[in-house]
Amino acid sequence: MFNIKDKVIVITGGTGILGGAFIKAIAEAGGKVIILGRNAEVGREREQEVKQTGGEALFIAADVLQPEDLERACEQILATYGRIDALVNAAGGNVAEAVIGPDQDVFSVNIEALKQVFDLNLYGTVLPTTIFGRHMVNNGGTIINISSMAAQTAITRVLGYSMAKAAIDNYTRWMAVELANRYGDKIRMNAIAPGFFVTKQNRHLLTTPNGGYTTRGEAVIRSTPYKRFGEPEELNGALIWLLSDASKFVSGEVICVDGGFSVFSGV
Template sequence: MTIDKPLTETASLFDLSQKVIVVTGATGILGESFCRSIGEAGGTVVAVGRNEAVGSNRVAELRQSGIEALFAPADVLQQADLDRVCEQTLDTYGRIDGLVNAAGGNVAEAVIGPDADLFSVSLDALRRAFDLNLYGTILPTLTFGRHLVKQGGSVVNISSMAAQSAITRVLGYSMAKAAVDNFTRWMAVESAHRYGDKLRVNAIAPGFFVTNQNRHLLTNPDGSYTARGEAVIRSTPYRRFGQPDELAGALVWLLSDASRFVNGEVICVDGGFHVFSGV
């Protein structure tokens, strides 16, 4: 099936109905929200993830809602997997218009606990954190980007508050996400020099959202906040955690033609966390 709908003069700038968007990390909590947000804006979703059971169920739910979606099992650190997804997407839809690099997360061994020896950091764990978060962003960008520049497209990377300022304990994750920010800006400039306005590369830096990975760090089994969760709330002017669908506006904007002159930006969606001094 080929997506080939002419863009009318009255079409909304935020309409994604002509666009095929690849979403890595689609089997996570934020990834699920990203896929649904893209679909509700009219986009076609190619959901990429390692968990085939979750991914297949997720795509089935999207289709039941009238959203065109395809699940493509893949590990973002395996080039052969990415090449297969790319080929499958082009064979099915004939084009790729956007990429959301949502694959990532923390590596437990790269977290420095309050009682751990600060000078005995596991370098292997740090490398794994970089592989997942940085190279798990770079490899899909290089794989799908060459197709995005053919008709023009957008890459949206997922950064973090940990790249904005020092957040205790999460050393590997923090450094990797800071590198994602740098890659976002570098790729935005370098691609513009080579391809003009054919490729936009931006990032979203979410504030604190409760996911499967951080739930036990931020909340207790009874739903109350842990000490770390309370610290986050105190540092967030909105005094709450974010809801996954609150990332939808920034995501759809960056994928749509409404942001066609936006390049190299890291958009914070954080309830004011990164601008609050604590006073």
């Protein structure tokens, strides 16, 4: 039921921290992993890492906000493998200028920075879906988006990111219904909502240079019943489940992998 061997799986944001964990998990499970990202050096390194362990991988430099990049990547994938079985929309993140400081006037936010975050997270998911998803219609497939705890409840400071991830949840549910109405059970869409994982974008917000917690990091730990941050590999079980036939009757769901953060009242 959990077999994804030989499935052709596209991962956007494949040069990020979570994307790196996804690549390794898919390759170890026998999937053919297509790595999309802007950092060519990291992308090629990850491609070679998979190949050195006997897996199959292909890196294609692409920006998820550039349709021409995605169309070119799609053509290359189809020319190489003849099909696309799954898409993991892992591209996303925050922008420093869009973070609202505790002493900042909330009526004087950086609108352009908010738009930038919104574009990266929402349209960086919608565009790959429109381009790669259409090639799943005949053979079937599954699409996985990346949500966030910021979409589940109000988290201070990260306004643009929160709005974008809330939109991801809505898009996931809306698209799941529309896909089912048009194609039956051929194409599924779900999302994974990670709890707090330390990434390049949030490291300075959660941890200190000496490895301790910032005030914000301490608040997160207090609000997480597991009392720790997540490890990227801890998302892989949900990922493989959603990619495989083990979840073939699951669509429109947002799966929280968060150490209990989303269900904890703080009391």
